Amino acid sequence: MAEKKKFQAIKGTRDLLPPETELWNRVEQTAREVFGTFGFGEIRPPIFEPTELFARAVGADTDVVSKEMYSFEDHPPEIAKPRLMGDYDGYVLVVNNLMASGAVPKTKENLRAIAQFEIFWRVFSESHTDVDSLLKAAYYAREIQLGPEVALRPEATASVCRAYIEHGMHALPQPVKLYYTGPMFRRERPQKGRYRQFYQIGAEVLEMVPPNQDPAKNIGKDAAVDAEVIEMVMAFFARLGLEGVKLEINSIGDRECRPKYVELLRAELLKVKDKLGPDSQRRIETNPLRVLDSKLESEQGIIAGLPKIADHLCANCAEQYAEVKRQLGMRGVAYAENSRLVRGLDYYMRTTFEITARGLGSQNAVCGGGRYDGLVELLGGPPTKGIGFAIGEDRLILSLQEAEKGGTAQGRDVFVAWMGEKAQATAIAAAQKLRAAGFRVELPPVEQKFGKALGQADKLGARYALILGDDEIATGQWTVKTLADGSQAKMSEAEFLEFLGKSKPLSS
Numbered sequence: 169m170a171e172k173k174k175f176q177a178i179k180g181t182r183d184l185l186p187p188e189t190e191l192w193n194r195v196e197q198t199a200r201e202v203f204g205t206f207g208f209g210e211i212r213p214p215i216f217e218p219t220e221l222f223a224r225a226v227g228a229d230t231d232v233v234s235k236e237m238y239s240f241e242d243h244p245p246e247i248a249k250p251r252l253m254g255d256y257d258g259y260v261l262v263v264n265n266l267m268a269s270g271a272v273p274k275t276k277e278n279l280r281a282i283a284q285f286e287i288f289w290r291v292f293s294e295s296h297t298d299v300d301s302l303l304k305a306a307y308y309a310r311e312i313q314l315g316p317e318v319a320l321r322p323e324a325t326a327s328v329c330r331a332y333i334e335h336g337m338h339a340l341p342q343p344v345k346l347y348y349t350g351p352m353f354r355r356e357r358p359q360k361g362r363y364r365q366f367y368q369i370g371a372e373v374l375e376m377v378p379p380n381q382d383p384a385k386n387i388g389k390d391a392a393v394d395a396e397v398i399e400m401v402m403a404f405f406a407r408l409g410l411e412g413v414k415l416e417i418n419s420i421g422d423r424e425c426r427p428k429y430v431e432l433l434r435a436e437l438l439k440v441k442d443k444l445g446p447d448s449q450r451r452i453e454t455n456p457l458r459v460l461d462s463k464l465e466s467e468q469g470i471i472a473g474l475p476k477i478a479d480h481l482c483a484n485c486a487e488q489y490a491e492v493k494r495q496l497g498m499r500g501v502a503y504a505e506n507s508r509l510v511r512g513l514d515y516y517m518r519t520t521f522e523i524t525a526r527g528l529g530s531q532n533a534v535c536g537g538g539r540y541d542g543l544v545e546l547l548g549g550p551p552t553k554g555i556g557f558a559i560g561e562d563r564l565i566l567s568l569q570e571a572e573k574g575g576t577a578q579g580r581d582v583f584v585a586w587m588g589e590k591a592q593a594t595a596i597a598a599a600q601k602l603r604a605a606g607f608r609v610e611l612p613p614v615e616q617k618f619g620k621a622l623g624q625a626d627k628l629g630a631r632y633a634l635i636l637g638d639d640e641i642a643t644g645q646w647t648v649k650t651l652a653d654g655s656q657a658k659m660s661e662a663e664f665l666e667f668l669g670k671s672k673p674l675s676s
């Protein structure tokens with residue numbers, strides 16, 4: 169008999185279960201409603217894409233791409249790497265055929281690997297004892313790339329930009345406003361609010377820049393778009409009743425002014441290098457902006473004394489930043505400025521923002537966003553402006569739950585307690601009508617003594633129990649028990665429906 173094995177969800181992933189999933193649905197439904205009122209439509213990109221897309225868009229030097237991506241070699245369904253070394257001969261034969269039909273890429277590297285394999289395999293087959301040649305042949309067989317590298321998406325902005333280009337969305341009325349919800353994957357150290365499969369709700373506004381447009385001319389317009397996107401997230405959080413919401417904003421300049429600021433920052437950092445930790449010391453060379461992001465206690469004093477980017481913005485960036493703030497004010501959106509709020513990637517520019525919420529400990533960022541003019545172009549599309557954000561849905565839910573302190577029970581509007589064959593027919597018909605009207609109904613599959621049925625109704629958090637026995641069927645007068653106060657009343661079917669109609673279904 170096969171050994172009994174207990175399977176468990178992989179570390180960093182989890183099952184979302186009722187009643188919690190009800191909150192997830194409410195959150196996603198609210199996002200659809202609120203984003204819809206701002207003219208956003210939904211995009212559902214695939215969960216996996218070429219690794220290269222993320223490497224380009226997110227940046228090959230970022231942790232997300234260099235360490236955290238779930239990436240794998242895709243291969244045609246006709247073939248997979250064999251387990252036994254002895255099978256490599258047949259395997260390479262199939263690869264050769266698939267290459268001829270184009271199913272396996274005919275790259276220089278693959279041709280070389282096959283040629284090397286054949287040399288060592290021949291030596292091995294002639295001797296049958298030359299293990300060294302067998303190992304070398306196996307090595308080259310494994311080198312053959314059967315298909316492209318693909319990755320589970322670590323974020324969705326890259327996919328949205330890819331889709332914008334692929335579907336020629338620059339030809340649609342601009343800007344194109346899209347939102348998405350769904351799982352993202354990063355190989356991180358799991359902890360509260362940090363998972364390997366987590367969920368984001370995000371939105372992007374993309375707008376092709378017409379040829380010859382003077383970028384300085386649209387500063388006011390861009391600022392209004394930025395402010396409206398931020399207003400939308402804040403409206404969403406307000407609708408959900410999220411507590412302790414704090415919005416921080418910053419401008420990180422553009423290609424014009426940021427490089428100069430980065431040099432200044434680097435020079436200042438070099439002066440205090442020995443007081444910094446190893447991560448920050450390394451970043452002085454690779455990405456000085458990220459030092460501002462440091463959470464290391466011992467570095468906080470030093471960072472506070474560093475030059476602030478707000479004091480080094482070029483005229484256009486300064487004008488846009490001032491206008492974003494004015495626009496947020498007009499929209500009644502409260503914010504705090506945080507000159508240390510940066511994004512490490514080159515294509516991010518000007519407006520950046522982050523939103524934190526209560527009850528999340530150190531992983532308290534529920535939303536990050538910013539402007540990324542130029543990303544679409546970097547991915548092979550036309551010059552395009554972009555601004556967007558991504559909300560961490562897991563953290564959003566945690567914060568909402570923290571505030572509610574476990575108050576969500578799924579509940580039922582009506583528990584139908586029935587006994588007897590005739591009563592069952594009536595019970596089924598009543599359940600059908602009630603469900604069609606949107607009420608949550610529990611209909612036991614077999615009859616139960618009324619005492620037991622009422623106990624179960626209570627456990628399920630039902631509001632009313634509809635009691636159907638011989639009496640009720642004979643008289644047409646149903647018994648309705650209100651579980652909150654135990655009161656009981658007799659009413660006809662029509663009266664019961666009217667009575668319920670006055671109270672809203674739980675589900676709405």
Ligand code: ATP
Nearest residue numbers: 356361362363366533534535536558559560562563
């Ligand atoms: P953090 O600094 O918390 O790692 P980040 O800068 O990596 O965040 P973004 O890539 O900007 O995050 O993603 C936007 C949001 O997605 C974050 O603000 C956070 O709420 C959420 N998020 C990111 N990574 C995870 C994760 N591993 N698990 C759960 N939520 C996450």
Ligand code: MG
Nearest residue numbers: 231232354356
């Ligand atoms: Mg992160």
